[in-house]
Amino acid sequence: MSPEMLRVGNCSGFYGDRLTAMREMLEGGRLDVLTGDYLAELTMLILARDRAKDPDAGYARTFLAQLRDCLRLALDRGVRIVSNAGGVNPGGLVAAVRALGLDPRIALVRGDDLTPRAGDLGLGAPLGAHAYLGAFGIARALRAGADVVITGRVTDASLVVGPAIAHFGWDREDFDKLAGATVAGHVIECGAQATGGNYAFFTELDDPLRPGFPIAELRPDGSSVITKHPGTGGAVTVGTVTAQLVYEVAGARYPGPDVTTRLDTVTLRPAGPDRVEISGVRGEPPPPDVKVSCTSVGGYRNELTVVLTGLDVEAKAALFRRQFDAARGAEPAEVQWGLARLDTPDAPTQQQASALLTVVARDPDEKVAGRAFSNAAVELALSSYPGFFSTTPPERARPYGVFTAGYVPQAVPAHEVVHDDGTAERIDPPPVTRPLAEPRADPPPPVAPGPTRRLPLGTLAGARSGDKGGDANVGLWVRDDAAYPWLAALITEDTVRTLLPEAAALPVRITRLPAVRAVNVVIEGLLGRGVAYHARFDPQAKALGEWLRSRHVDIPTALLEAP
Incomplete structure (x- = not known):
């Protein structure tokens, strides 16, 4: 050694x-x-x-x-x-x-x-x-x-x-x-x-x-x-x-x-x-203070995804929601619906003609999130929209977890x-401590005007994203010094909310790291109460950065032509 x-x-x-x-x-x-x-x-x-x-x-x-x-x-x-x-x-x-x-x-x-x-x-x-x-x-x-x-x-x-x-x-x-x-x-x-x-x-x-x-x-x-x-x-x-x-x-x-x-x-x-x-x-x-990871069981959770194929997707989704709400009986403490329009017109395969409708229920009572939820789904199998089927059979409710951060001296x-x-x-605690304070945020650097092209952000920018409790983090970076002023000026709170509509009503924090040509984005509360809560399609925000990279923005032509 x-x-x-x-x-x-x-x-x-x-x-x-x-x-x-x-x-x-x-x-x-x-x-x-x-x-x-x-x-x-x-x-x-x-x-x-x-x-x-x-x-x-x-x-x-x-x-x-x-x-x-x-x-x-x-x-x-x-x-x-x-x-x-x-x-x-x-x-x-x-x-x-x-x-x-x-x-x-x-x-x-x-x-x-x-x-x-x-x-x-x-x-x-x-x-x-x-x-x-x-x-x-x-x-x-x-x-x-x-x-x-x-x-x-x-x-x-x-x-x-x-x-x-x-x-x-x-x-x-x-x-x-x-x-x-x-x-x-x-x-x-x-x-x-x-x-x-x-x-x-x-x-x-x-x-x-x-x-x-x-x-x-x-x-x-x-x-x-x-x-x-x-x-x-x-x-x-x-x-x-x-x-x-x-x-x-x-x-x-x-x-x-x-x-x-x-x-x-x-x-x-x-x-x-x-x-x-x-x-x-x-x-x-x-x-x-030091951070404390606090984990708890928040209640019981159940989920069902049904497939909507072909024509009248929105009407089929509306019918199923009305029927499911009426058949369920006891109302769970939380019900969350999501419609993923993955279908394309005149699709060459059945899968490409299909959309996914997902309902998630959470409740402190296992029976409310479990049997009542699953029975309602089963009962509708022959009396709902045409082409009804689900991706998996209805299941029993399972406990879900909640993460919160605490702090102690x-x-x-x-x-x-x-x-x-x-x-x-x-092991003694550190003898010297200092309350945490973020450095003063500098304004983004100016960007010279010029012609642009509308292209995916990921044409120039890389991203890596993930979860911190209920918050989502996206780190963006570029590999060329000339591109950094453009990235730093582009990524603002308003831009993030526009490119990621899920963040429209949420607090967004931006930190610029010019030494590594990066911009860090934190979207507070995007993940609800943490990964085990399953608040969204991608509960740990692992692909959030790739979604952001796929969104189209104005990129200076000069950067695209750089060697």
């Missing part, structure tokens, strides 16, 4: 990611540390429900399967493993790893679980309440010699920042270095999304079939190079790194429990084939490391 460079790889971006990735990363080339991110807002709900049924459950079982296959290999190669796969039961995962019988030195990072204290902390009565811990517990575990570090809910980037702290000896007030490592961690946390996965310009990649997983080569000053193992698929370019950099962020200041990272200070530059350097990142003291979580010998070490 070089004192001048720490090589940290990632083998998982979510619970369910490529099972063979751990072995691919261990066998593909040199690593010092291998991380795995298994947690998301929806995952925390799933794991909390798992543990409510079985007290021994609540962790990512796929991680355990990967270790069963690869732990001996990692130990032999001296690669240390850091993962948040402990979910809501990290102690249970530690016991399961010990049962594999290979005798690694295992450390547990705990203290994120605030569920027993949620009411006293003003967080209500959620199924689970887990604080986002920072990286210093992971660092202490590694400094003490752990081969495997298992955590509960830490920030995704902490899986990379912790090893960097341990390796380079950074302290609490090395904010620029912590911020640089946070950016590297944020870029590689979602696995192959940094190496060409889900990439807007995927048709330009030589080998997008099976992208390799990313690696961050961290340096003592906090700068890094993002790369991947030689011979693996995908690509690491300024574009693929930018796409991940702007993913699921809310503004220019990116708050975390250890540092507030200034995303408007990031510099990206090519550093060779499949190598991109990240430098210049500035950091500030972290906020005085940094000192509230009892952040601890339990070392391999069983001793527990308390």
